[in-house]
Amino acid sequence: MSDNEKLLRQAERYAGMRRALLFINALSYFVWIGAQALQFLPGFTPHQSALIQFVAGPIWLVSLLCILVMGVRLYMRRDLRGLVDDERTIKIGNQAFQVGYWVLLIGIALVYALLFCGIQIEGGIFLPILLSLGVAVPGLTYAALYRS
């Protein structure tokens, strides 16, 4: 195996790991914050909501720390940096934020549409869902687009 191939495989391992961490981070954030809405729904108790948050919160925190540590390590590896973060990944990042923006916009429009139709929704239900979508969707979109 050539030196270039070795270097590239290392970069691809980094990129794959970061993609997986982003996926876990986004999903755990969605569950962690979204679970706050559960206590307002019939059939769910605050205890169940707290239990889900108790599990998802640390997963989110650990995955976030791992992403940050990886970012610092990658920043220090100048030979790898360009091979992981190039203009294609920047484009994917921009697309992910755009998707997040549209999902939030549509979510807010849906809430207003429901209110317009006379359906009252508790702020405690839609706010955590919107907040979690706003953070989770860009992360999940990035992870999905990076693979394609």
Add this chain to the structure above:
Amino acid sequence: METFKNRLRDHRGARNLTQADLAVMAQVSRKTINTIENGVFVPSAFLALKLARVLETRVEDLFYLENL
């Protein structure tokens, strides 16, 4: 209507370079080289110039517009 085409694979092959070699030389990911070659990703002018320099050719020889 015009589409963006490239001869990156031909130029890379002529120099016996793998996608990995070209990626490291241009400081981009292998996937970026792969997606450019397959016409999925359109590189910026900066990257196009960089690839042309690495492959010791002119950017017009690497990339061109084709009428549909």
